[in-house]
Amino acid sequence: KAGVTQTPRYLIKTRGQQVTLSCSPISGHRSVSWYQQTPGQGLQFLFEYFSETQRNKGNFPGRFSGRQFSNSRSEMNVSTLELGDSALYLCASSASTGIDEQYFGPGTRLTVT
């Protein structure tokens, strides 16, 4: 079974631009979560989608948004990029039948200059 895939793997953007990251979950998994990893803040939860609906959201500004499609693939968007948005963005999928282990993709490394 294929794992979680994320595209692109690396991105360089300029402050003020917007960016869209993509995540394809493990086949059959309906829940997709996004996390931001930085050296200063560690791993922080952004949001979770299940059946095309945002089910949970972390403490991030409204510039961070996401969506999920009917095939469970998910995208996250960051508008008006700031230097502090430079991070590794990790996507995780789970079967989501309650508390369930999450399987992570390799991440997208975003650098904002």
Added chain:
Amino acid sequence: GDSVTQMEGPVTLSEEAFLTINCTYTATGYPSLFWYVQYPGEGLQLLLKATKADDKGSNKGFEATYRKETTSFHLEKGSVQVSDSAVYFCALSDILTGGGNKLTFGTGTQLKVEL
């Protein structure tokens, strides 16, 4: 809110040494506990999990026991190898009010194993 505290790194060990990475947690409910490992340039891999008190998770020689009385989930391995060098994250997951779950992570502990 939920939180996870794990020991500061880096931890440097010689090959075949015994490993312990301490992890304690605070949670309002009855969380599941996990250890994830991250190798350089990669995402997180699930190492082991435990879903209730006194459960022992184990995988690839690593073990951790869910201790509710001490709110701990320490990671141990009897004999580490150079290939175990990575960053280890302790995490908990609790069912949220609206359903679903999210992982709350510790800060990570870097392990370096030398010959």
